[in-house]
Structure formats: C-alpha cells, structure tokens
Amino acid sequence: MPQSLDKFDLQLLEQVQQNCRQTAEVLSEHLGLSPAAVQKRLKRLRDTGVIEAEIALVNPGTIGRNMTIIVEVAMERENSGVLDSFKRRMRAEPLVQQCYYTTGESDFMLVLVVQDLEEYQRFTQDNFFGSPEVSKFKTTIVMDRVKVGLAVSLHR
Missing domain, CATH: 3.30.70.920 (Lrp/AsnC effector binding domain/regulation of amino acid metabolism (RAM) domain)
Known part of the structure; x- marks a missing residue:
C-alpha cells in the first residue's frame, strides 16, 4: 500500500528530486513551511524509505x-x-x-x-x-x- 503523502510531501519530493542539496531554508521558501517542518518531513521521508538515497549524478x-x-x-x-x-x-x-x-x-x-x-x-x-x-x-x-x-x- 502506498505511503500517505500530503501536498507538502509531494512538493518537497519534487524539489529534492531536482536538487537534493537545497537547504531546509530554501526548501521552506518553496513550500511555505518553516525550516524545522521541512527537516522533520525530510527525516520522515528518509526513515520510511520514500527517499531511498541521495546521490550525485556524474556525467x-x-x-x-x-x-x-x-x-x-x-x-x-x-x-x-x-x-x-x-x-x-x-x-x-x-x-x-x-x-x-x-x-x-x-x-x-x-x-x-x-x-x-x-x-x-x-x-x-x-x-x-x-x-x-x-x-x-x-x-x-x-x-x-x-x-x-x-x-x-x-x-x-
């Protein structure tokens, strides 16, 4: 069964898929959440396996x-x-x-x-x-x- 993700989770995932090096402060501006809320969501997404890995894409x-x-x-x-x-x-x-x-x-x-x-x-x-x-x-x-x-x- 897919994990229950709200609109903020989906927006956050969209952002980190484009660039996972963005700070919580920058992400919070995109989402309209506090940096602490962004960090908490990222931790949950990592801990539950929604975010499997964060890697560098080498040419x-x-x-x-x-x-x-x-x-x-x-x-x-x-x-x-x-x-x-x-x-x-x-x-x-x-x-x-x-x-x-x-x-x-x-x-x-x-x-x-x-x-x-x-x-x-x-x-x-x-x-x-x-x-x-x-x-x-x-x-x-x-x-x-x-x-x-x-x-x-x-x-x-």
Whole structure:
C-alpha cells in the first residue's frame, strides 16, 4: 500500500528530486513551511524509505565512460537459484548501472556505462559467454543520451 503523502510531501519530493542539496531554508521558501517542518518531513521521508538515497549524478563522458549500452539477457532456464545468482552478480558488477528483471522475450534488461567496446567485450566474456545460465543476449548501443535520470513523476 502506498505511503500517505500530503501536498507538502509531494512538493518537497519534487524539489529534492531536482536538487537534493537545497537547504531546509530554501526548501521552506518553496513550500511555505518553516525550516524545522521541512527537516522533520525530510527525516520522515528518509526513515520510511520514500527517499531511498541521495546521490550525485556524474556525467560519464567527463570521466572517460563514453558508451552507454543496453543489453537484453535471456536465461537458459528460469528457476530461483539461477535468477538469484544472476541478480547477485549484476548487483556486484561496477559497469552495470541498472538491472531489471523483466517479462517478455528477455529475462533481464541491463544498462551499462563503459569506456569502449573492448571493456564491454570483457564484460560479455565474464558474464555471458562464461555463464551456462545465459542463453542469449542482445546489445543496443546508445547514440545519444536524450534524457537521463531517476526522478519519479509525482503527478497523479
């Protein structure tokens, strides 16, 4: 069941999704609440798991990671042991930015950010060709990062 959020919570979430470094004073001006009320709401949203994490979004090109690759992965067989093992490996893999267990033709969708095709080739050797669990995979290379983010729409 979704958490009960009022209009101030939603406005606060909208603000911190755009910039989580805003001070309680700045946020209070946007919301029309006191800084103490904003801090209390933020603490509750963090403690209850509504706000999972506050992170820095790094431009991958500025650190030499110029390729984003989307990979569809089909498993050889679907049982909990195989799926759990693959999920663990992907969580531990630094090149995997996002991993989704999906329905449809593929069992997983991965988003990777790599330096070049050589790095991606090493990743495929280690994680796909070297794994009896993986039946096949399909690679799509991103041409342009049109929109990148993890903001959740708060409009109902």
